[in-house]
Amino acid sequence: MPxxxxxxxxxxxxxxxxxxxxxxxxxxGSVLRIGVLTDLSGPYQDxxxxxxxxxxxxxxxxxxxxxxxxxxxxxxxxxxxxxxIGAGIARQWFDRDGVDIIVEVANSAVALAVGxxxxxxxxxxxxxxxxxxxxxxxxCNANTVHWAYDTYMLAKSTGGATVKAGGDxxxxxxxxxxxxxxxxxxxxxxxxxxxxxxxxxxxxxxxxTTDFSSLLLQAQASGAKVLGIxxxxxxxxxxxxxxxxxxxxxxxKLAGLLVFLSDVHSMGLPVAxxxxxxxxxxWDLNDRTRAFAERLRPKSPSRRPTxxxxxxxSSVLHYLKVASAMGVPQAKQDGAxxxxxxxxxxxxxxxxGPGKIRVDGRKIHPSYLWEVKTPAExxxxxxxxxxxxxxxxxQAFRPLDKGGxxxxxx
Amino acid sequence: xxxxxxxxxxxxxxxxxLGLINGAFYALLSLGLAVIFGMLNIINFAHGALFMLGAxxxxxxxxxxxxxxxxxxxxSVPDWLSLGYWPALVVAPVLVGAFGLLLERTVIRRxxxxxxxxxxxxxxxxxxxxxxxxxxxxxxSGMPYRTPDALQGPVNLGFMFMPKYRLWVLxxxxxxxxxxxxxxERTQLGARLRAATExxxxxxxxxxxxxxxxxLTYAGGVALAAFAGVLAxxxxxxxxxxxxxxxxxxxxxxxxxxxxxxxxxxxxGFGLGIVEGLTKVFYPQASATxxxxxxxxxxxxxxxxxxxxxx
Numbered sequence: 001m002p003x004x005x006x007x008x009x010x011x012x013x014x015x016x017x018x019x020x021x022x023x024x025x026x027x028x029g030s031v032l033r034i035g036v037l038t039d040l041s042g043p044y045q046d047x048x049x050x051x052x053x054x055x056x057x058x059x060x061x062x063x064x065x066x067x068x069x070x071x072x073x074x075x076x077x078x079x080x081x082x083x084x085i086g087a088g089i090a091r092q093w094f095d096r097d098g099v100d101i102i103v104e105v106a107n108s109a110v111a112l113a114v115g116x117x118x119x120x121x122x123x124x125x126x127x128x129x130x131x132x133x134x135x136x137x138x139x140c141n142a143n144t145v146h147w148a149y150d151t152y153m154l155a156k157s158t159g160g161a162t163v164k165a166g167g168d169x170x171x172x173x174x175x176x177x178x179x180x181x182x183x184x185x186x187x188x189x190x191x192x193x194x195x196x197x198x199x200x201x202x203x204x205x206x207x208x209t210t211d212f213s214s215l216l217l218q219a220q221a222s223g224a225k226v227l228g229i230x231x232x233x234x235x236x237x238x239x240x241x242x243x244x245x246x247x248x249x250x251x252x253k254l255a256g257l258l259v260f261l262s263d264v265h266s267m268g269l270p271v272a273x274x275x276x277x278x279x280x281x282x283w284d285l286n287d288r289t290r291a292f293a294e295r296l297r298p299k300s301p302s303r304r305p306t307x308x309x310x311x312x313x314s315s316v317l318h319y320l321k322v323a324s325a326m327g328v329p330q331a332k333q334d335g336a337x338x339x340x341x342x343x344x345x346x347x348x349x350x351x352x353g354p355g356k357i358r359v360d361g362r363k364i365h366p367s368y369l370w371e372v373k374t375p376a377e378x379x380x381x382x383x384x385x386x387x388x389x390x391x392x393x394x395q396a397f398r399p400l401d402k403g404g405x406x407x408x409x410x
Numbered sequence: 411x412x413x414x415x416x417x418x419x420x421x422x423x424x425x426x427x428l429g430l431i432n433g434a435f436y437a438l439l440s441l442g443l444a445v446i447f448g449m450l451n452i453i454n455f456a457h458g459a460l461f462m463l464g465a466x467x468x469x470x471x472x473x474x475x476x477x478x479x480x481x482x483x484x485x486s487v488p489d490w491l492s493l494g495y496w497p498a499l500v501v502a503p504v505l506v507g508a509f510g511l512l513l514e515r516t517v518i519r520r521x522x523x524x525x526x527x528x529x530x531x532x533x534x535x536x537x538x539x540x541x542x543x544x545x546x547x548x549x550x551s552g553m554p555y556r557t558p559d560a561l562q563g564p565v566n567l568g569f570m571f572m573p574k575y576r577l578w579v580l581x582x583x584x585x586x587x588x589x590x591x592x593x594x595e596r597t598q599l600g601a602r603l604r605a606a607t608e609x610x611x612x613x614x615x616x617x618x619x620x621x622x623x624x625x626l627t628y629a630g631g632v633a634l635a636a637f638a639g640v641l642a643x644x645x646x647x648x649x650x651x652x653x654x655x656x657x658x659x660x661x662x663x664x665x666x667x668x669x670x671x672x673x674x675x676x677x678x679g680f681g682l683g684i685v686e687g688l689t690k691v692f693y694p695q696a697s698a699t700x701x702x703x704x705x706x707x708x709x710x711x712x713x714x715x716x717x718x719x720x721x
Binding site for chain 2: 044205207213237246267270303
């Protein structure tokens with residue numbers, strides 16, 4: 001008898017748990033399982049997504065676990081930018097699928113939720129995708145490391161430098177949720193500290209806003225010199241595109257507070273030119289970053305890595321070094337002990353150069369201030385940034401005693 | 411300088427005009443939805459995805475070699491095949507309309523005799539598939555699209571500098587709305603369409619090919635969405651999610667205007683654009699909510715919508 005459609009669906013549904021169980025049932029032995037929990041189908045797909053998975057795979061290849069007597073498996077899952085789904089996958093990975101470490105996790109809300117799961121299950125969690133600096137402050141724990149960047153780093157670099165360059169009066173266009181408000185708060189701190197003044201701000205509902213022209217006109221009417229853009233992804237692209245359209249760029253300096261390389265690519269240089277932004281990684285920074293980007297190229301020939309994807313590479317590589325040094329069975333056994341070892345060993349890789357992880361879980365490296373090139377200055381696709389300055393590693397992030405993390409002894 | 415509730419007059423007039431322009435997008439999109447619902451009884455949830463396809467089609471026509479290389483390295487076409495904004499304004503809606511025709515002929519057609527909910531589920535699923543495929547092919551962060559040279563720069567309206575392109579949007583969308591309204595309410599073709607909606611069997615008995623008319627109506631509604639997509643490409647980020655940001659608001663517009671009412675969707679589209687624009691001045695945080703507040707009030711007072719006829 002031919003199978004009815006409903007019957008087919010039913011048997012497919014019945015088969016799913018069996019497939020899952022088969023994977024979970026495999027005995028670990030000396031296999032390290034790395035779960036890349038990321039946005040594979042939403043707004044942060046280009047910032048993190050499939051290329052972050054590729055970066056984790058590259059780290060495993062570069063490390064060459066086979067020669068050192070153990071295997072590395074890279075798993076991937078889509079958290080759909082929902083904290084409950086992300087936490088659910090994390091639990092399933094840790095409990096059933098034998099995952100030892102979760103990396104990436106773009107989206108601050110999901111990031112904070114997964115941090116709690118990693119602590120409860122005593123596993124390792126290295127975040128390179130989320131912005132919130134709370135991961136190493138109120139929400140810090142002994143199982144969490146925060147890698148590539150955070151809101152404090154962005155605020156200090158872009159905010160401080162813009163005021164020094166004469167941009168002393170600010171107006172914010174802010175996404176009205178935790179991330180946007182935190183970013184505005186952090187930048188405001190640096191602007192006032194450097195002698196600048198915040199004249200006003202306008203908060204818009206997120207998500208669901210596509211037209212920013214009304215808000216931009218209010219910013220222009222305020223007479224401020226700098227437009228602080230406290231949002232991310234498509235909102236940033238829309239804000240900058242429309243600021244350009246309304247000629248705001250001629251009168252105000254745009255400060256993109258969280259702009260990724262993929263956003264600049266999406267805007268195109270005619271629109272993005274002159275934008276000042278902070279990234280802790282750029283593929284064309286030096287010989288080592290270029291070599292890293294070249295090795296990553298086969299994973300996605302038409303894209304260059306963002307700081308998030310570079311962070312995933314760098315964090316997985318460091319984890320593998322530490323796990324190999326302390327012994328794979330030990331690394332699998334106790335997440336907090338492994339994280340303590342991660343902090344004890346200095347980091348070193350092509351993407352970020354030398355660095356270290358602080359006791360509160362903050363990975364320390366320099367941050368770089370960039371200006372987006374004009375179309376005439378750019379030599380070709382993905383040649384987008386020119387350097388404006390940098391903040392040394394020991395000053396780029398929030399001082400240890402200011403975050404209120406219990407691990408820092410404050 | 412005059413000031414209203416503490417907001418300077420020029421700023422307020424500026425916001426009103428911007429609201430009107432956003433309203434033009436709402437009107438154009440909800441018009442397509444209303445036409446489709448009126449004639450086919452299908453709640454077309456794929457409308458946002460088709461709007462996105464319109465924007466993407468204009469980008470693909472502009473830089474064919476860029477996306478061909480993204481899909482398969484080495485593929486390319488001669489440069490003269492690259493079409494700018496003005497040809498795309500016609501070609502993109504035709505292409506996306508043809509795609510709509512294909513959808514109607516293959517899948518949507520099978521649901522006419524079933525409950526509304528089936529059409530809603532089907533088109534919602536189609537929207538997810540179309541958006542997912544676009545994300546897989548082109549990523550999520552979007553594509554650049556340059557404003558056409560003839561429409562670069564601002565016009566001084568006295569109270570503000572308005573980009574020429576936005577005025578063009580108002581003109582083009584307004585014109586298209588009027589044209590559609592005229593076609594349906596004032597021509598013989600429109601009369602047949604409306605008659606076919608009331609009693610398809612009788613109209614068919616008069617020798618009118620009703621199934622073909624319905625297919626073309628769906629294609630026409632889809633083409634309207636694609637036309638709005640082309641208009642949107644230079645000002646909004648051309649990304650696979652761009653339609654889903656609009657679609658909820660646009661559904662609210664259709665409901666407020668009265669399901670299936672052509673005039674209702676046009677007037678409500680522009681009106682709500684203005685209401686939203688004003689909210690962005692006085693209390694921006696509520697600008698996404700205000701449309702639904704209006705919807706609640708209208709539904710309480712007139713359950714069939716402002717221009718709808720009670721069932």
